[in-house]
Amino acid sequence: MPLQFTPEQEMLREQVSRFVRQECSEQLFRRMDEEAHYPHELYAKLADLGMLGIPIPVAYGGSGMGCVSSAIFQEELSKRLLPLQMTFQVSILSAGMAILDLGSPAQKARFLPQLAQGKINFSIAFTEPNAGSDAAAIALTATASGDGFRLNGQKIFISAADISDFMLVSTRTDRNVPKREGITAFIVDSRSKGLTIRKIDKLGIKANAYCEVFFDDVYVPAENIVNGINKGWAVVTHSLERDRIGAAARWVGVGQEALDYAVDFARNRSQFGRKISSFEWTRDLFAEMQTKLDAAKLLTYRAARLMDEGKPCRKEASMAKLFASELVVELSRSMMQVLGGYSYALEYRSQRYLRDCLFATIGAGTSQMQKLIIANEMGI
Ligand SMILES: Cc1cc2nc3c(=O)[nH]c(=O)nc-3n(C[C@H](O)[C@H](O)[C@H](O)COP(=O)(O)OP(=O)(O)OC[C@H]3O[C@@H](n4cnc5c(N)ncnc54)[C@H](O)[C@@H]3O)c2cc1C
Missing domain, CATH: 2.40.110.10 (Butyryl-CoA Dehydrogenase, subunit A, domain 2)
Structure with a gap:
């Protein structure tokens, strides 16, 4: 299955990426961590741009763009605004989609438009x-x-x-x-x-x-x-696949950001008269991590596409979640080594990526549970 996006999906990626870079300054990025500051106003802006309504049907005030588009949105948003992606995932993807598919007509009419407009959170x-x-x-x-x-x-x-x-x-x-x-x-x-x-x-x-x-x-x-x-x-199990695809997209985004950050550092620091990025082991590490990130991305969008086509994707969603979450922990840990002593300083980002992603293999179903699901789906 080739990884091809429609022109609308490419535009969406570009738009979210621009939003994240424009709205999340270095100062805000640090404030979210150091002061546990939650940027409510940016969630409202995402609603104004119509992004919270991506998975919600037009009839309920959304754009009904589906799972691939949701994953694109989440991948890009997670790069710098992970706390907002977390809200989107629980509020819209988990609760909203359960109400959409299993709620009463009155519940849908009452809650879905407000979710799309960012007026309420679940x-x-x-x-x-x-x-x-x-x-x-x-x-x-x-x-x-x-x-x-x-x-x-x-x-x-x-x-x-x-x-x-x-x-x-x-x-x-x-x-x-x-x-x-x-x-x-x-x-x-x-x-x-x-x-x-x-x-x-x-x-x-x-x-x-x-x-x-x-x-x-x-x-x-x-x-x-x-x-x-x-x-x-x-209801409990309704949104599990969507949740896992969302989590996989999130960790692909965070992983790419953590890798890019370390590559940039390694290009700008020298020891023994050589750039850190020129050492054989860092080149090897960066190449391996980018390859694995691309693999995680392929798994994520394969599952998302199956979901959009209305095909079963239980195994594929678990594979994407398992692979992306294990990878982001491995990647963030190994990028610490690239930064050496700087990695341990709170003003450098690598420790933050590592702390943020350590729950990847636990939330939305642990890695062990994903493996149980995959083995069951394999008929073992
Ligand atoms: C940051 C974060 C956010 C969260 N957000 C939410 C939320 O919004 N809503 C919500 O309801 N929950 C949320 N959770 C909870 C999350 O879903 C649970 O932590 C997760 O399902 C694991 O449950 P547990 O912590 O009780 O671990 P346990 O189930 O006690 O598992 C402990 C260990 O045993 C392993 N294990 C358990 N059963 C088996 C088995 N049958 N075979 C092999 N190994 C097994 C697990 O893989 C794990 O390694 C969140 C968790 C975190 C860390």
Whole structure:
């Protein structure tokens, strides 16, 4: 499958790339890390440019451009504005697409146009202290109460929960059936009484917090159920492939930026009268990493294209996510060596790329889970 983009997709890449370079100064890039500053105004600008609506159909205020275009957008955005890509991924790709395909007509009409316009954000609250890779093992309960339900329990590691207006939450509604058959998904207003959000201090991507969320008798009306009672597993798993393709595109973007940064450094620093970039081992390393990045890109856009063609892409999405995420960690680590002592100084970017990408092999399904999926799809 050749890696060919339409003229519109090439234009989109150029437009996002220009946006990122114009809007994200060195000062902002550092502020996002050092002060955990989240640039809300840039997310609003992306909405004004119509970019948040890329995967949302025209009927709901988006442009319906599909998965390849979404991946292009995410790859370029992640190069410098990773915290915004994280929000786009959970809010629009995960929650938005689940509402689009499984939500009620009223939910679609209410939430999708606002998502495309950047007026609201969603977070995805699936993981719990005792339910991570085993996402169906959730314990947070939803109990019928009047015209709605009362939610009690805890979620953990929820990206952008602190800046979300709504959360898509998986809950346990029946304990007496196999675990996947007793799950219900709710849209929960983040300002609900009884809901507490606590940011967890973390290693990288500081501007996009991940949070603990506590539910203490939180009331949710029944109309906020997505896809019906005890049919929440379909919601939890709905956006997994899109999520993995998005994550792969993100890590291709970050990896390319980390490589370009180190190449530039190596071209400008000399030891023993020679440029660092002229040593055999750095040339070898750069060539190997660019080759692997291109391979990750091919895997990513192969999966995205299959998704746009409506073909199965479970295995291909996992392969792209697995390869790109393992690669970005290997690449960022090896670029530290190129910078020598400078790599360890916070004012140089290499340590930042490494810190930011260390969760690549964990979030959106760990590498081990991707391998399980690939092996299963191979029929092994
Ligand atoms: C930065 C960040 C952002 C996140 N954002 C969100 C979010 O927005 N919403 C959300 O719901 N969650 C989010 N998560 C949670 C993420 O999805 C989980 O961390 C991930 O699914 C792994 O779950 P866990 O941490 O409980 O690890 P565990 O499932 O406990 O796994 C621990 C280790 O055991 C391995 N393992 C587990 N089961 C198996 C098995 N069957 N075979 C072999 N090995 C296995 C895993 O691969 C891993 O190496 C986020 C996590 C991070 C780090």
